[in-house]
Amino acid sequence: MMKKLMLTLLTAALVMPLLVFGSEGTAHATGSVTVYPTPANLPAAYKSADFTVTAQGSQVAAYNAGSNSWGNNVSYGSFEMTGSVSVSITPNFNYSSYRLVPRSLGLNVTRSGNTITFTLNEPSHVTLILDDNYQGKVLHLFADGPDTNIPSENDPNVIYYGPGYHDLTGSGASPIMLDSNKTLYIAPGAIVRGRVRAYNASNVTIRGRGILLNDTTPNDAHGNITLALNFVNQATIKDVIVNNNTANWTSAVHGSEFVNVTNYKGVSPKFASSDGFDINSSHDITFNGSFIRSADDSIAIKGLSDETEPALALPIYNIAFFDTQLWSDANNAIGIGAETVASYVKNIHFQNIDILYNFDDRNHPDVLPDRSAINIFALEATHFSDITFEDIRVEKAKRLINVQMDTSFYFGALHGNWSWPGEMKNITYKNITSYSDGTNEIKLAGWDNQHQISNVMFDNININGTVVQDFNDPHFNMNSYVNRIEVKAPGGLAAKSRLQAAEDYATVQGNQGWRYRVLPGGGTAADMSWNPDSSNHWRGMSTFDAIWSDNGNFYLHPDNNNQVALEWQAARPGTVRLTGVASKLVATGGDGVKVSIWKNGTMIWPADGQWQTIAYNDTAGVSHQVSTTVAAGDKISFRVDQNGNSSYDSTSWNPEINYEFNNVFNAAWDMGHLQGNHGWYYRVWRSGIGTTNMNWNPDGSNHWRGPGAFDAIWNGSGNMYLHPDNSQAMLEWQAPKAGTVRVKGQVRKADTTGGDGVNVSIWKNGTMVWPADGQWQTIAAQDGTGVAHDFTLQLTQDDTLSFRVDQRANSGYDSTAWNPVIRY
Template identity: 75%
Template sequence: MVKSNVHASKGRKIIYMFLIAAIVMLILESGSMAEASGTITAYPAPANLPSAYASSDFAVTAQGSQVAVYNAGSNAWGNAVSYGAFDMSGSVTVSITPNAAYGSYKLVPQSLGLTGTRSGNTISFTLDHPANVSLVLDGNYQGKVLHLFAQAPETNIPGSSDPNIIYFGPGYHDLGGPGSTPIYLASNQTLYIAAGAVVRGRVRANDVSNVTIRGRGILLNDYTANDAHGNITMALNFAANSKVQDIIVNNNTANWTSAVHGSSFLNITNYKGISPKFASSDGFDINSSHDLTFDGLFIRSADDSVAIKGLSDETEPARALPIYNIEFKHSQLWSDANNAIGIGAETVAAYVKHIRFQNMDILYNYDDRYHPDVLPDRSAINIFALNATHFSDIVFEDIRVEKAKRLINAQMDTSFYFGGLQGNWSWPGEMNGITYRNITSYSDGTNEIKLAGWDNQHQISNVLFENVVINGNQVADFNDPHFNINGYANRIQVKSASGTAKTRFNASDQFTAAQGSDGWHYSTRTGGGTAVDMNWNVDGSNHWRGPNTYDAIWNDSGSIYLHPDNNQAVLEWQAAKTGTVRITGRVKKGATGGGDGVKVSLWKNNTMIWPSNGQWQTIAYNDATGIPHVITAAVTQGDTLSFRVDQITNSAYDTTSWNPEINYQFNNVFNAAWDMGYLQGTRGWYYRVWRSGIGTTPMSWNPDGSNHWRGPGTYDAIWNGPGTMYLHPDNSQAMLEWAAPKAGTVRVKGLVKKANTQGGDGVNVSIWKNGSMVWPTNGQWQTIGYNDATGVNHDFILSLAQGDTISFRVDQRANSAYDSTSWNPIITY
């Protein structure tokens, strides 16, 4: 009986398990695990709303109630963008039914953790809290997309009878098209657009204070007036102590959506901007303003989503308004062109400082509808300076990038968008103190991280990359292939779980009580003897002390002091990695009351490298100005640089100030695909053809609207694709050429393979230095078979003089049919 009961019990358990599984399957098929118990308020579209503003691409319900869906206009690819909104509390179930067939769907951002379930064409998911959710079908971010705004219930709703309130209740309100006057707000006034209201027109608040623009309704602009009021849909100019809250701004024009200029102490919260029309439809422009807070925004734009600009009638930045104290947080951005986060390109401002972007989801970022992969200065997170000014204390923190062409760009340049904007570097300027912390990219783009300073007087410095994760891999050091850093960027750190990678080593800043910390050692040396470690603080002086009475090394007021005593006081630094370093500093007397001076020198291992004549440099007893040094040296891991101070005849008053700084110089990386531009010579790259008996002929940019460099033949071309260059010959060799900006040794690396494998007879390829073939090394062109999609690698070293050229050539064989060839050379000093 017991045995039988056990079997029966097991049988019942099996039946129960099947029943539970069946119930679960039924629930899953119905679209949600359990009926959510929250409440929603949905606002119907105005009965008199013109049909062009309503969307039939998606049907949406929340807790079973229909949500109005609006048509924001068409994006750069001609596909309609839809949006809707409702208020909610508790946990609610949302169902979306696209009106067209689709294969897959995605609910973004990923940070919400929404997967949803599908039943037929309907997608259902549960929201436990208010959030902005976007639906992407079949992975097509350029297709028809729905943006849905689930908001907390509105509070403190104003009355319609207050004389200081301009009130628009539910319904469609058309203020008129071109020729109409925008709504102008006076100080202490409120514009309120109620949920369920659509107001077609523009809004202005000029030279005012204490104004409020709010409400859950829609401000809509779909015309370009070109009048004295300007074409921006919502603009606050020289406004102070004001706020924008909850409003939805739908801009369906190729003009900016919303902007502030010369304004201060503004709060913009829960703002939604949708402006899909290509292009110049920036989402929110922040011009020459300060003390602004943006919290909980959603911006979908066909140009920069957020743009912080220095716009001024002044030509000299120092005379222009500054930009400072701007905080942007808890928001979502989507840009169909240019940048999601953009600081610049216009930078006529006295300075730009104290800027924070925190807890952001970048849903999408593309570079340009008509010029994809041609504008290498566009990125998800961008600082672009055209005019020399001072950038400092800029932080990007807790930012998640879903899909973008490039990840990070900080760049100084002289022109923007095919010369549409011109810059000026006549004034002082730098970018100093930029932090990228907790940046996570899920993107399938290049994920390039570029830092490009302008020259020795305009550099990018003190940059921190902390916990940058790209597709699950943490960026750990400067060998990461995503970095593209030029020689005018320095003092950079990478912090990761594996430690901190540094490029800057400053003797004073890194002075410690531990030998070897950051590579620094404190020692003495006699004559031709070896270095002997000093001891720390043996006499309570917080000095490193040698074996004699006065030999010591210590730190004070931002400088290292060295004192010899019958032996040399030696500050040493050991290289943790191989590279080229720039060694700067100034050595001078610290005590000028007497004595006979000191002699100083800098050594690499056992060879004096400064002074260059091999003779020690004398510093007179009273020389408080001293001698500066700037030395560039190649170091191998384990090499030692020794900063030595020796007495002359005695050590009286021999305290010597010397604070050397060692900076690794970035190997200038020249990546053909990343660097491609629309001008010959951009980053040293040239686009040409070569033909026997004729020689070299420059190609022309984009004569047929194809975003290609074109030669004289029908099909000879060079163009850019995702992560590679393409070359096609046509009775002439297609020739990608690069001119060396400086003398040095370079590594030339790449993979050449057929891009079009459908036919033809293959191509011949080679690499030339000036007029001589350097690859293949046998002097014979390398043949790439017509269907060779694997290709051939090259990786070799060349010594170059400034101005030497390296030519990457593709030639047809018997004919040029199907001769498109993939080749992305990377040249590294």
């Protein structure tokens, strides 16, 4: 039988009803609060002197959670309430402005002197921010409803901690261990300093309105996580406050299932690796009404199985978060990945979430472009599907959304593997509202043609009052391994990045830009008429000219020298890729057909300007892949004409139109620990020797290193840096496809304290292309402003651009800042 832990200190709770009168003496609705005084024996370090808090006139204990990433104390407090209650907060220091978040609470706030007062009509989590400084002193206040299900402290299946301070740390101290069918109850007014564990157990419960506090790092066999459930089936975590003031995870479940977390409050300000709640290789996990503040990921859903191959690892599925507030001082507020050793990640749902704050990294601000408020990041190739983010409000964040596949994380601290199958698909962002002054970037970056991101819906994305209308919105940053993007705005038609004739087939002209037309004698195009008989065909002016769809396939038939044309009109500008296969449907007769693709009045396929003939019996047909730019209103026409006659001329052709995205290559954003990552290479060049690859040095500097003592390329503060040393330092990029690129950047001396300056240039293959006069550009030793370049080039696939820095007489102080950006 488990030994019952008796109360070490009894402290009476104070129940304070209060009648509130308006200025004219009219009685308003009243409520009551229950507050719990600070334990008498609590060390002073855990008490907050920064804020004085009252609810219905009764003082609420304020605690010091520890210092945040910038050395400022984070405070928190809690009380229980019924009805409508008045809350007052007095910061015990000077301030100018204040903000209560989330704004979705709709609180009416007044200020008198230093005191801020508001009314709560229902239990809520409220955060006070002063002078708009999210990195400053902050108060988190948790107002709960009454706890009506208090277990008996005499129950042998309950570990009970009553009001008071209980220190379970010290040399050799173990966590509180929960076996099957056991309950840990931390009563209101209780502070338990220690850790909690459950291993290979079922039906365990952790609850109560008290505080689990951990500020020690014992590094023992049980690990340093404050609250951890490993391989647990059926568990409940409810109401507790977990204050983790260590650079370790706050709470986690691993290999567990059917865990319900309700009204959990996690406060973890210490930088870093203090994730708020990690869900590792688990399934059927549900969160409701919770609050998580961390100095790393607030929520992290990870694949951390012991297997090295994802297909053999535990899956992650059926994870849901509702009505939750999140705050992350580093990394992501919502993070799915980066560790992704899981057979699949499926059915993940976030709804009604307030993201109060999201910063990327204290030590490397703006250098980690994969950090965002809402993040999916894959290192290992696996299968992500059916992930929904709905009704999410972002108060302040560096970036908004990131969906990314990559080979390294945090300067090579974690490495991935893309040798297995994998994709990300069926991801929905619905009713996302950002009030943030950050970039609000929406980034999607697939890995290659075998590992793509597809079927992503953006439905009502509102950024500072403006709704995103289509995928050409400047907040989007997507690479060429992203497809089937759809953007919906209230009251408007969906903007789709992928249009397919059979999928979009309709009984009206113009659906998704498609029209069904006929060109009599190859002349002026006219609309066909819809024939609603059993054939459901679009019909031309002759007997057999028709366009129709059947079972996901698309068919065209010319007649009597009338070409039939499936025409698509672009609603928005961009580069589109036209793919498909044209083939004979019927191979039993006739003399074949001719096919072509036109943009406005010009044939663009075949490239020689001659129609492509499809033989009468060619059911394999001819494929096409054509890229072309379109302006809004441009027309793409897929045409079929008879050869000598129109007998047996039914032609199968289901063309697909895909918008190709901007394809932005940013040297600092794309830097990885592997040569060739996103097309970038890190090299040196020396006369008489030629080009040599640098080697990755994964020490704290995270540099690429050449053969000399100081030749290096590295990333810092949003810039790339190059330093030559008897060799030219050379950042190279290889074009993934043909096209026109814009090459933009600023090159300057990073170290202006000495030396004799550097020489810089840009080369295409073996020819200097900048400066245009073929002479290296000199950057003087003290030139911290430097020289800008901005020009366009025509490239073929595999062409190489080389950004070179060379010393002058010597390489002293030659660190050079240069972050080229290449955009198709």
